[in-house]
Amino acid sequence: MNDLPGGDRKTAGRGKENASPDNPARSVPSPVDKLSRLADPVTKLPGVGSTYARRLAQLGIKTVGHLLYHFPRRYLDRSNVTPIGSVKIGQDVTVIGTVCDVNSRRTRSRKNILVVTLFDGTGYMSGVWFNQEYHRDRLREGVEVAFSGKVQFQYKRLQMVNPSYDVLGGGEEGEDQGGGPQGIHTGRIIPLYPGTAGITSAVLRKMVSGALDAVDGMADVLPEEVRRTFGLMTLTEALREVHFPEGEETLKKARYRALFDEVFIMQVGLALRKKRREREGGGISHGSPGGLVERFRLSLPFELTAAQEKAWGEIAGDMSRAIPMNRLLQGDVGSGKTVVAVQALLLAAEGGYQGAIMAPTEVLAHQHYRRIGEMLEGLPVRVGLITAGTPVEDLRDLASGDVDVVVGTHALIQEGVSFDRLGVVVIDEQQRFGLRQRVTLAAKGSAPDILHMSATPIPRTLSLTLYGDLDVSVIEELPAGRKGVVTVVADNSQRKGAYAMVGKEVRLGRQAFVICPLVEESDKLEIRAAEKEARRLADVFPGLNIGLVHGQMKSGDKRMVMDRFGAGEIDILISTVMVEVGIDVPNATVMIVENADRFGLAQLHQLRGRIGRGSERAICVLFADPSTDEAKARMEAIRRYDDGFELAEADLRIRGEGSLFGTRQSGLPDLKLARLSRDFKLIRNARSVAFRLVDQDPVLSEGGNVLLRWEVNRRFGGTLDWLFHG
Numbered sequence: 239m240n241d242l243p244g245g246d247r248k249t250a251g252r253g254k255e256n257a258s259p260d261n262p263a264r265s266v267p268s269p270v271d272k273l274s275r276l277a278d279p280v281t282k283l284p285g286v287g288s289t290y291a292r293r294l295a296q297l298g299i300k301t302v303g304h305l306l307y308h309f310p311r312r313y314l315d316r317s318n319v320t321p322i323g324s325v326k327i328g329q330d331v332t333v334i335g336t337v338c339d340v341n342s343r344r345t346r347s348r349k350n351i352l353v354v355t356l357f358d359g360t361g362y363m364s365g366v367w368f369n370q371e372y373h374r375d376r377l378r379e380g381v382e383v384a385f386s387g388k389v390q391f392q393y394k395r396l397q398m399v400n401p402s403y404d405v406l407g408g409g410e411e412g413e414d415q416g417g418g419p420q421g422i423h424t425g426r427i428i429p430l431y432p433g434t435a436g437i438t439s440a441v442l443r444k445m446v447s448g449a450l451d452a453v454d455g456m457a458d459v460l461p462e463e464v465r466r467t468f469g470l471m472t473l474t475e476a477l478r479e480v481h482f483p484e485g486e487e488t489l490k491k492a493r494y495r496a497l498f499d500e501v502f503i504m505q506v507g508l509a510l511r512k513k514r515r516e517r518e519g520g521g522i523s524h525g526s527p528g529g530l531v532e533r534f535r536l537s538l539p540f541e542l543t544a545a546q547e548k549a550w551g552e553i554a555g556d557m558s559r560a561i562p563m564n565r566l567l568q569g570d571v572g573s574g575k576t577v578v579a580v581q582a583l584l585l586a587a588e589g590g591y592q593g594a595i596m597a598p599t600e601v602l603a604h605q606h607y608r609r610i611g612e613m614l615e616g617l618p619v620r621v622g623l624i625t626a627g628t629p630v631e632d633l634r635d636l637a638s639g640d641v642d643v644v645v646g647t648h649a650l651i652q653e654g655v656s657f658d659r660l661g662v663v664v665i666d667e668q669q670r671f672g673l674r675q676r677v678t679l680a681a682k683g684s685a686p687d688i689l690h691m692s693a694t695p696i697p698r699t700l701s702l703t704l705y706g707d708l709d710v711s712v713i714e715e716l717p718a719g720r721k722g723v724v725t726v727v728a729d730n731s732q733r734k735g736a737y738a739m740v741g742k743e744v745r746l747g748r749q750a751f752v753i754c755p756l757v758e759e760s761d762k763l764e765i766r767a768a769e770k771e772a773r774r775l776a777d778v779f780p781g782l783n784i785g786l787v788h789g790q791m792k793s794g795d796k797r798m799v800m801d802r803f804g805a806g807e808i809d810i811l812i813s814t815v816m817v818e819v820g821i822d823v824p825n826a827t828v829m830i831v832e833n834a835d836r837f838g839l840a841q842l843h844q845l846r847g848r849i850g851r852g853s854e855r856a857i858c859v860l861f862a863d864p865s866t867d868e869a870k871a872r873m874e875a876i877r878r879y880d881d882g883f884e885l886a887e888a889d890l891r892i893r894g895e896g897s898l899f900g901t902r903q904s905g906l907p908d909l910k911l912a913r914l915s916r917d918f919k920l921i922r923n924a925r926s927v928a929f930r931l932v933d934q935d936p937v938l939s940e941g942g943n944v945l946l947r948w949e950v951n952r953r954f955g956g957t958l959d960w961l962f963h964g
């Protein structure tokens with residue numbers, strides 16, 4: 239990790255400072271030195287040995303910094319605690335007292351009853367548990383405990399059955415934990431920590447108190463000006479207050495400071511990554527669009543939408559600069575991303591460069607190949623295809639530069655594939671590729687421009703974080719004349735009606751998809767279910783052509799079925815979920831999805847995007863029997879929102895943010911405090927300040943910015959080191 243200035247940590251060897259009395263100058267660590275203690279292992283703290291270190295590691299806490307940022311889950315306000323002497327029967331209350339008796343016995347029905355009794359100076363309260371002996375381990379005599387629950391009066395005593403409880407202090411492994419010099423267990427507001435692997439809140443409080451002492455007076459990681467602009471507490475103040483609050487107002491301010499840091503520092507990291515890429519330069523300066531692009535545009539049977547034009551303008555702008563493009567093109571299914579991407583490929587071809595477009599599946603690659611080939615007919619551009627089985631001659635034509643535009647699958651990144659002058663790379667359905675795969679493809683050229691495309695709508699809040707170091711273009715408008723998709727959520731009683739509707743559409747010359755249930759346990763079961771469905775529908779629709787496609791078929795067979803469907807030879811296509819993203823059959827106007835409540839919202843939206851691509855109104859029938867509230871909410875959302883972005887925001891609300899796709903692999907620090915939906919404004923403001931700061935000081939080497947840089951690198955787990963060299 240980057241060293242901090244001034245402190246000269248390496249030679250000072252902190253931790254030894256007390257052991258070297260001959261060197262008194264070093265026995266008073268500087269504020270910067272103290273800051274660096276955030277990166278120390280927890281074992282440097284008094285009272286934290288290898289046993290506790292192991293347990294802390296289970297909570298993801300390895301350093302002093304991790305410990306200080308392990309925030310209380312909630313707080314207990316002593317002013318809301320009821321004296322036992324004044325509780326009323328039937329009331330829900332919290333009481334605090336010292337355990338004065340622990341007793342367990344067996345009933346005649348062989349149940350075990352554990353009774354733990356507290357005394358608080360005004361009265362006795364018993365907690366009662368059945369067959370849960372293990373509470374005994376924590377609720378030992380002499381320990382201070384808070385019980386919360388409903389008060390009952392039985393066997394002449396006040397009791398709570400299964401109260402929720404927190405151990406506040408005392409009795410820990412024989413150590414004296416009560417009080418302490420700062421009264422860390424006795425403040426008015428008591429912090430309670432999230433799920434602990436064998437470490438009680440009381441022990442954590444003591445460790446945190448030690449950690450706070452270790453960093454007391456440390457330098458602040460935020461530049462003064464930023465702190466002033468956003469009216470923030472200092473870091474030391476905030477950390478102390480979060481763990482040992484003085485009052486509600488200050489606690490709020492403290493948590494805001496921590497939240498701000500989380501958001502701001504992530505944005506600084508993103509800005510640094512982006513800046514670094516731009517600094518490296520070496521990109522290709524493609525010219526402005528010329529004759530080839532123009533001829534292509536004139537050949538289209540439609541006008542580009544304003545949104546497509548805007549996105550294209552941004553892409554062409556990026557490509558003309560000598561900085562490698564790194565842009566995300568987002569647009570709902572059917573919004574017309576491909577036409578925009580093809581222009582980028584042509585722009586590269588105009589200057590004698592090659593362009594590549596990589597798709598996640600064979601079927602999709604073939605479709606792109608066919609469609610792009612058609613679109614470019616008559617233009618002096620040679621289109622190639624690279625998949626797993628591509629003959630060597632085709633590879634040779636690519637390597638020699640005879641092929642201008644190549645469409646392919648993962649096969650494109652194989653070692654044997656090389657280009658003559660790769661100028662632009664398009665990654666279709668980018669979320670289906672890992673970072674490494676994208677980088678590998680790009681590395682086959684010399685700093686080519688990269689266009690990432692995604693049809694999975696990403697909430698705007700998320701694109702400021704997860705994709706925060708990419709430039710983003712959004713096509714937020716569908717081509718005119720689309721009638722769109724009406725979505726109906728149905729149950730079994732509506733099945734007859736749904737099939738009648740399918741029959742009617744087919745008689746009008748249109749086609750239908752039937753999507754079989756997702757069987758997560760086994761592919762075999764999934765295929766069997768699909769085959770059964772095909773036989774059943776053959777009975778329901780005698781005389782119609784019914785096709786079947788599933789994930790385990792050979793890709794050639796799959797393609798054959800899809801081609802027949804595309805050519806209108808199949809009326810009803812039964813498919814497992816594999817219906818490839820991006821498949822384009824404008825004549826398909828109906829989709830039936832079985833067990834729709836088992837699918838995620840993004841997936842349903844993708845599926846539904848397969849229909850309604852032509853000029854006819856399309857209908858999507860979702861058969862569902864939602865049993866949970868969440869499933870019901872999902873079905874309601876898909877019925878209600880046909881806009882992918884609105885749906886994505888709804889998804890975020892329904893599922894919460896813990897489940898966000900892709901955040902894990904993104905190499906970004908976790909957002910623990912921030913809520914993307916709630917803190918959108920803050921994220922945006924912090925982002926603009928962060929990017930401005932990095933614009934002015936691209937490697938954060940000036941003054942106090944060095945501290946910020948150190949903290950950014952610490953939060954990114956050291957993964958930003960490379961940014962600062964060279």
Ligand code: ADP
Nearest residue numbers: 540541542543570571572573574575576577717
């Ligand atoms: P995406 O890749 O965003 O899902 P496509 O590029 O496959 O969308 O476009 C979907 C369909 O819409 C294609 O058949 C395409 O030819 C057509 N299309 C694209 N742009 C327009 C437009 N501006 N007006 C009418 N049709 C369009």
Ligand code: MG
Nearest residue numbers: 575576666820
């Ligand atoms: Mg597409």
